[in-house]
Amino acid sequence: AQRALSSVFGLRQFRGWQRAAVNATLAGRDVFLVAPSGGGKSLCYQLPALVDDAAARQAVTLVVCPLVSLMQDQVSQLAARGMRAFALSAATPREEQTICYRAMAGESDKASAEQRDTRPMLVYVTPERLEKSKRVIGALQKAHSQGRLARIAVDEAHCLSAWGHDYRPDYLKLSKLRELYPNTPILAATATATPRVVKDSVNRLRMHGALVFRHSIDRREIAYAVVRKQADADEFASGLSAFIKTQASAGIVYACSQAETEGLAGKLQSRGVVAEAYHGGMSEHERNAAYMRWVTHKTQCVVATVAFGLGINKADVRWVVHATLSKALLAYYQESGRAGRDGKPARAILCYRPSDVARWSPLVMSSGQIDEECASALENLYSCARYARGGCRRAALLRHFNEADAIGRLCGGENCCDVCDKGTHKCAAAPACDSSLVADALAVIAEAAQGEKARPLTINMAADRLGRKATGKQLSKPARECLFVDLLLAGALRETFSATSFSINAYLGLSRAGGAAVREHAELAALARRVPCPSSFVASPTLTDLAAVTSKPGGSNGAQPACKKQRTLGGTVEAVPPPR
Incomplete structure (x- = not known):
């Protein structure tokens, strides 16, 4: 041998x-x-x-x-x-x-x-x-x-x-x-x-x-980051193109659907980025041609669905951007892992918007009934959303793969993630949510389920109703949507699904833990400590901000700090x- x-x-x-x-x-x-x-x-x-x-x-x-x-x-x-x-x-x-x-x-x-x-x-x-x-x-x-x-x-x-x-x-x-x-x-x-x-x-x-x-x-060569995704498609495309222009090497942008890959690739092209779409709806000849142009450096960016995954043989991919939430943290790890396969520093960036959870959850359900397979798919989706709203990104991946004992050794410092403080090697935790705001959010869901006109609420509808309450008026709608998603991820809310002839609709309801928080102040206080303040999401940087920092004198210009620890x-x- x-x-x-x-x-x-x-x-x-x-x-x-x-x-x-x-x-x-x-x-x-x-x-x-x-x-x-x-x-x-x-x-x-x-x-x-x-x-x-x-x-x-x-x-x-x-x-x-x-x-x-x-x-x-x-x-x-x-x-x-x-x-x-x-x-x-x-x-x-x-x-x-x-x-x-x-x-x-x-x-x-x-x-x-x-x-x-x-x-x-x-x-x-x-x-x-x-x-x-x-x-x-x-x-x-x-x-x-x-x-x-x-x-x-x-x-x-x-x-x-x-x-x-x-x-x-x-x-x-x-x-x-x-x-x-x-x-x-x-x-x-x-x-x-x-x-x-x-x-x-x-x-x-x-x-x-x-x-x-x-x-x-652990992929020590990859620096992980999560940025806030703007609701306006043109604004997001402008930020993405600005970021790509700061990068001297090739990369991948993952999108949710075939239509999105075509649309986003077109927006990038109109902004001066050499980009191409790649998805399963293209012929094999078209896909192979797009792949070869990318491999041979004629195209800087491929905007792709997950069809652009297994079989990629390009070691010098320096960055991977997810334009939307991935359907599972396992999938995100694998897709972001297309970067840095040559062992040199690379970046993996997830663009997060809370409403993506509401968009994805019906898609991962195969029917209106929750069986073991559907429940697994839903939990996989939530795992990726928790990654976007949690602390150290690398630590979240290690915990997910049952390697929590390596967090102290592998997390923090240069080339770790956007959350870690590179000076102190400590993770900056988001402030906790105010308990009165959590109480009002839970009340919105509880009130909708009572009376003769009881009607379950979507995340969008719940955010609108919270905006009528005193605590909710102080928040923008994206922040209110973020709060309901965070309560869902914390286990205080649960999603229920209703199938029609054309689609599957997702609605929010109180979980057992959420019901206990409505009834008992101690449970409410404990829940509030586990939920990050939604304002922290609104204040988080976008790709536009990341591009501005990268292009400044002394910025990385696509290069990342040398890894202090080699991949083991x-x-x-x-x-x-x-x-x-």
Whole structure:
């Protein structure tokens, strides 16, 4: 393995955790890897394909991958290293598919024994093709019966879990792989998985006594920030364009919908930014052309939906801006992680407006009824909103991924986040909300649910009604909307959903904790201490402010302070009991 690491992959040594993961899969153990993007997860199933007795038995490594573009990229990289790899997709020429199927099945070709390719092989396939293609299953069955199916690798394994941010039902059908090939080791890998997602994914894959290698999700090279998003679209576009013009390198802007990517890209273009839209509604040729112009520095900015995600192979992205709230903190971490993959300083900026929560929550609901999957999607959305309204951004990410014990070591100081005081290395906490304001906000919701004309309120309607009360009159409408969202995030309010023929509508109601705060002063006081003052949101900087600071003499001009700590890829390993 060490020789192959050097001669094929050009690496002098393993990262701390890679050797253990490679040894475990070579020993026939099931392995689950959680490591940041660019952390070297793919090496842990590519390298084993070359060692042990793989060459002697022409071993097959099956790699399940969610995107054809990502499969093709990895196959090209492996071919450049002299390795034998195939991507089975509609884009693969028929002749190449035939060669792959015959090799998987161990069937001889017309070449002489001297000319025959007997190298071990990696075969990449999407979960959809694996489910629908009898030819793929037939070839795998033959390889398995001949003892040549060395291992199965499942990339982006968080797609298995309903608790993840990118749940895909087709991934659930991968559970049959254990039934079909009971003694073949499985290696699953992802960059984004909480302990709950890992446990769920391990069970769904029926992994036996899996060794889980966890590595810190901390991306020390990324400085995190949240800015206030202006309500006016033109004002926001002007601020965004001003920020981009201060950056000397390429970046990504994530938007909510296809229409938004087109609209925002057009606004940026009219303001002198070389920008292009990228979304799933474009043809494959259009998407590939836009991607290549961006990769080759002909376009500075891609305005994209989350379709512009997996498979991006550009290490020098210096900034990622989310023009709207992401649907989950897991998703935000992964999308913002497109920046700084070369290990050099980068920026990740979330543009937050409280009304985005009201906009997103009906979209993440699949019906008007809350089942386990919908409740998970809703909590994922709230986690991202809490990140925007909480303290240290890096600390919020570490807590979300169950790494709270690393907060004291990794948070604060240069290149941490916009909240941390770089002089004292301490986090600046937002002031708490006034209890009388909280009481009036809860009263608005309680009053709407009483009497014969009881009618639930949306966040927008609740903000209008609070504006009629003495405490609410002192606040702008964005601040009042922020208060109701903060009460929702604090657990004092809950959202209920009503489905119509055309849409799903979200309404606010009191939770049990909110009801207790209405009745008891002590509960109200405790709640008020947990809710940040909404004025802190209104006073927070916008992209326009950030651009002005960056462009001043002594500003960063797109460069960030040098990281004092290098990104670490140490981690822990644990054994997971077999699924029940």
